[in-house]
Amino acid sequence: MFSFATGDSRRITDGIGSNESPAFAPNGRHIAFTSTRNGKVQVYTIAKDGNDLRQITREGNNKYPNWSMEPK
Numbered sequence: 001m002f003s004f005a006t007g008d009s010r011r012i013t014d015g016i017g018s019n020e021s022p023a024f025a026p027n028g029r030h031i032a033f034t035s036t037r038n039g040k041v042q043v044y045t046i047a048k049d050g051n052d053l054r055q056i057t058r059e060g061n062n063k064y065p066n067w068s069m070e071p072k
Contacts, residue, residue: 012050023065032056032065 013019017037024031030052032045041061046053056065 012046012048013053021064023067025067026069032067034063034065 012031013033013035017035019033019035019037021034022031023033028048030045030047032043034041035044036042037044038055041063042058043056043062043065044053045056
């Protein structure tokens with residue numbers, strides 16, 4: 001994660017597999033990304049502080065995660 005305000009960066013994933021294609025949640029609290037940590041490309045989410053890792057997809061190869069916003 002890179003902070004434009006401070007210029008600091010820090011790793012928020014554990015480095016297992018290839019972690020790519022980050023997509024930030026509209027509220028900025030989570031990041032969806034793809035990872036090969038379980039052998040196939042799957043979508044995961046993680047909190048911006050590196051906690052609360054969750055696997056979202058489990059079948060096939062999944063790429064390009066994205067968040068959607070419901071109309072107000």
